[in-house]
Amino acid sequence: MTSPFDRRRFLELAGLGSAALALAACGGPSTGPAATTAAADIDFTNVKPAPSIDYWSSHPGQSREVETQLVAAFNAANPGITVNLITAGATYEDIAQKFQTAQSAKSGLPGVILLSDVWWFRYYMNNNIIPLDSALKLLSVNTGDYRDSLVKDYQYAGKQWAMPYARSTPLFYYNKDHFKAAGLPDRAPTTWLEFAEWAPKLKSSTQAKYAYMYPALAGYAGWTLQNNLWAWGTGWSKDWNITCDSDDAITAMQWVQDSVYKGAWAGVASKTATDDLAAGIASTTLSSTGSLIGILTTAKFPVGVGFLPGGPKSTTNVCPTGGSGLGIPSGITKEQQLTAAMFIKFVGEPANAALFSSATGYMPVRKSADMSAVLAKTPQIQTAIDQLAVTRVQDNARVFLPGADQEMAKATAKIVTQQGDVKSTMADLKKTLTTIYERDVKPNLKG
Amino acid sequence: MALPNLILIATFAYRPLFANLQYSTLNWTLGSETATAVGFGNYVEFFTSDDAPRVLGTTAVFTVFTVGISMVLGILIALALNQKLRGTTFARAAVFAPYVLSGVGVGLVWMFIFDPGYGVLSWILRGVGMRSPEWFNDPQLALTMVIIVYIWKNLGFCAVVYLAGLQSLPSDVMEAAAIDGAGPVRRFWSVALPLLSPTTFFLLMTTMLSSLQAFDLIRIMTPLGQGTSTLIYEAYLQAFGAYNRAGYSAAISVILFVILLLLTVGQIRFVERKVTYS
Numbered sequence: 001m002t003s004p005f006d007r008r009r010f011l012e013l014a015g016l017g018s019a020a021l022a023l024a025a026c027g028g029p030s031t032g033p034a035a036t037t038a039a040a041d042i043d044f045t046n047v048k049p050a051p052s053i054d055y056w057s058s059h060p061g062q063s064r065e066v067e068t069q070l071v072a073a074f075n076a077a078n079p080g081i082t083v084n085l086i087t088a089g090a091t092y093e094d095i096a097q098k099f100q101t102a103q104s105a106k107s108g109l110p111g112v113i114l115l116s117d118v119w120w121f122r123y124y125m126n127n128n129i130i131p132l133d134s135a136l137k138l139l140s141v142n143t144g145d146y147r148d149s150l151v152k153d154y155q156y157a158g159k160q161w162a163m164p165y166a167r168s169t170p171l172f173y174y175n176k177d178h179f180k181a182a183g184l185p186d187r188a189p190t191t192w193l194e195f196a197e198w199a200p201k202l203k204s205s206t207q208a209k210y211a212y213m214y215p216a217l218a219g220y221a222g223w224t225l226q227n228n229l230w231a232w233g234t235g236w237s238k239d240w241n242i243t244c245d246s247d248d249a250i251t252a253m254q255w256v257q258d259s260v261y262k263g264a265w266a267g268v269a270s271k272t273a274t275d276d277l278a279a280g281i282a283s284t285t286l287s288s289t290g291s292l293i294g295i296l297t298t299a300k301f302p303v304g305v306g307f308l309p310g311g312p313k314s315t316t317n318v319c320p321t322g323g324s325g326l327g328i329p330s331g332i333t334k335e336q337q338l339t340a341a342m343f344i345k346f347v348g349e350p351a352n353a354a355l356f357s358s359a360t361g362y363m364p365v366r367k368s369a370d371m372s373a374v375l376a377k378t379p380q381i382q383t384a385i386d387q388l389a390v391t392r393v394q395d396n397a398r399v400f401l402p403g404a405d406q407e408m409a410k411a412t413a414k415i416v417t418q419q420g421d422v423k424s425t426m427a428d429l430k431k432t433l434t435t436i437y438e439r440d441v442k443p444n445l446k447g
Numbered sequence: 448m449a450l451p452n453l454i455l456i457a458t459f460a461y462r463p464l465f466a467n468l469q470y471s472t473l474n475w476t477l478g479s480e481t482a483t484a485v486g487f488g489n490y491v492e493f494f495t496s497d498d499a500p501r502v503l504g505t506t507a508v509f510t511v512f513t514v515g516i517s518m519v520l521g522i523l524i525a526l527a528l529n530q531k532l533r534g535t536t537f538a539r540a541a542v543f544a545p546y547v548l549s550g551v552g553v554g555l556v557w558m559f560i561f562d563p564g565y566g567v568l569s570w571i572l573r574g575v576g577m578r579s580p581e582w583f584n585d586p587q588l589a590l591t592m593v594i595i596v597y598i599w600k601n602l603g604f605c606a607v608v609y610l611a612g613l614q615s616l617p618s619d620v621m622e623a624a625a626i627d628g629a630g631p632v633r634r635f636w637s638v639a640l641p642l643l644s645p646t647t648f649f650l651l652m653t654t655m656l657s658s659l660q661a662f663d664l665i666r667i668m669t670p671l672g673q674g675t676s677t678l679i680y681e682a683y684l685q686a687f688g689a690y691n692r693a694g695y696s697a698a699i700s701v702i703l704f705v706i707l708l709l710l711t712v713g714q715i716r717f718v719e720r721k722v723t724y725s
Contacts, residue, residue, distance in 0.1 A: 028466060028469065028470060028473075028475075028482075029473065029475050029479060029480055029481055029482040030480065030481055030482070030675070031473065031482055031483060031484050062664055093688070093689065097687045099478070100477045100478035100687070100691065101477075101687075102476075103478040104477060104478060104693075115489065118689075122476075123478070125476075125479075126478045126479040126480075127479075127480070128478055130710070178584035207722050209564070213538075216583075217584065217671065217673070218583075218669075218670050218671045218673075268581070268584050269564075270562055270563055270564065270581070270582070270583035270584060271558070271562065271583070275564075275565075276564050277565060278473060281564045281565065374560065402476070402689060402690050402691050403688070403689040403691075403692075405689060406671060406689045406690070408686075409673075410671065410673060413584060413586075413671075413673055416584075417581060417584035417585055418585065418586070436690075439474075440476065440690075440691075440692070444476075
């Protein structure tokens with residue numbers, strides 16, 4: 001019997017390997033220090049818009065239909081220009097994966113990309129998106145009419161990196177029938193401590209398994225739990241200082257754990273908390289305003305919405321902003337970038353912002369958007385708009401550290417599904433988040 | 448004539464392999480045009496962090512259980528399907544059907560079955576006064592859940608291959624054993640099973656390689672990888688899940704490649720010796 005690896009075979013494989021090595025050297029990143037300056041502002045003087053661009057969306061808030069309508073309206077209003085609506089995934093993460101792959105392949109980039117609150121900063125650090133300032137100025141976009149806090153979310157190093165589009169906050173959703181049966185007032189609780197008093201009444205007077213359902217950890221646990229942490233006077237971080245192991249944070253997360261184990265009135269959603277609410281499994285939950293139209297449609301009981309509760313330290317309601325905006329890749333032509341900016345301007349026009357909001361429940365991003373017809377149909381949207389007054393910019397740790405959302409979800413899972421020790425879990429989380437910051441963010445922060 | 452094939456293999460098989468080796472020595476954020484060389488830093492980080500025992504342990508548990516149970520159940524089902532009974536043709540098709548279904552579709556359906564709130568399993572358990580386990584939130588249960596679904600989906604392959612093996616056994620040998628007084632159990636253990644050793648070897652190789660590369664069910668049913676992060680899924684999470692650490696992900700892929708290579712060579716060199724081909 002002859003060996004399968006004889007000299008001839010070895011030489012063949014060596015030859016193949018050498019050829020492959022040579023080919024391998026042709027692609028991938030160049031090695032060297034990270035870029036120290038962000039993508040420069042674009043000079044659009046004498047640039048003509050490209051005839052065609054793609055818009056990558058995940059149709060957040062079941063917006064496929066209204067997005068198709070908006071794209072068709074843009075194409076009709078701009079003869080000779082076509083925007084192609086591309087379903088680039090089902091979630092923000094799907095789009096990010098596709099976009100980063102296209103970046104690495106240096107081909108197939110869209111003109112406009114939907115980017116969520118946790119992704120745009122990474123694109124900024126990688127020089128994947130352009131600042132929009134010059135394009136907005138050229139197209140006379142009235143940025144002052146956009147809701148201030150939503151526009152500011154995309155500002156860094158004195159530049160505007162995206163514009164708000166499908167912007168949301170979490171809302172407190174509740175089953176009005178359950179509240180009535182429990183003899184509770186028809187409103188959201190002012191604080192979590194107040195809700196802790198209500199919860200046993202809800203459990204004893206309804207068929208619901210839980211008085212409150214924490215959103216699924218695989219979703220955006222780090223987003224909604226900011227409300228609890230802020231209510232207890234702390235957060236995941238303060239600027240770039242990770243504070244998730246502070247005494248207040250431990251107290252807040254201990255309260256969360258106790259709601260699941262000691263009080264046993266709260267559960268953790270396996271998939272979608274609003275589905276659990278609609279199915280009557282839970283009496284209350286937190287979810288995005290983007291879930292509003294969906295829950296109102298599916299629930300067979302009157303749904304109440306309210307501000308997110310405050311807590312023992314924060315006397316007012318506290319709520320993070322969220323959702324997604326629109327940005328423009330740096331790796332496409334100026335002509336395509338100009339067309340992209342025109343499209344961003346178009347979908348942000350007050351009438352279009354109102355149309356998008358009415359179809360999804362997302363907040364109207366323009367102050368002058370006429371919401372009277374929308375509010376007559378869905379008055380609950382007013383709560384989301386009013387809640388903007390108590391919104392805060394999210395913690396840096398949650399939105400700017402790659403993978404932080406996942407690490408926060410894992411830590412939370414340990415606390416609320418495995419009854420892990422809160423103090424050590426939060427200490428471990430701080431260590432992980434600090435490592436991410438030191439390794440992946442700090443070296444890429446540009447002057 | 449060999450040249451075009453060699454070029455294709457070099458371009459589409461070896462090039463990504465060597466490119467991946469190169470990336471594994473970089474601290475590279477996916478999407479960035481620049482990266483810094485870190486030598487074996489990614490490998491050192493993997494083996495000195497909590498990642499190694501967590502990911503390698505999950506991979507080992509997933510692989511051992513899915514391969515072992517699929518093969519044992521596969522041969523038992525094949526023995527049942529090998530009987531001349533009414534309805535065996537339908538039963539064979541039913542057993543094999545899950546194997547050809549989309550992993551994504553299977554995952555979605557089983558997610559509904561396992562849902563602790565309103566899933567079918569939860570409904571059955573409630574009927575007998577039991578509470579549904581938190582399949583999705585408890586890491587150990589999540590791994591158990593994914594193993595169950597993976598076995599259900601891939602069992603048909605083992606069963607059908609074993610069935611083909613059983614039907615190709617020489618009838619004269621089986622009859623001789625029967626004439627010599629060997630009962631059905633003795634005939635199976637002492638005659639059929641040794642004669643099926645080429646089939647067992649083939650299945651061991653293919654199911655092990657498939658299990659080590661299982662992705663779709665894990666991705667759909669447990670997107671965070673909480674408790675279910677096998678090597679291949681960890682590689683995905685690190686590069687595409689949220690962390691964007693393409694270099695670290697490449698290092699994990701290389702580790703998976705080396706494990707696959709060692710297992711394959713090991714099986715060829717040591718396990719195949721025990722195989723009876725005739």
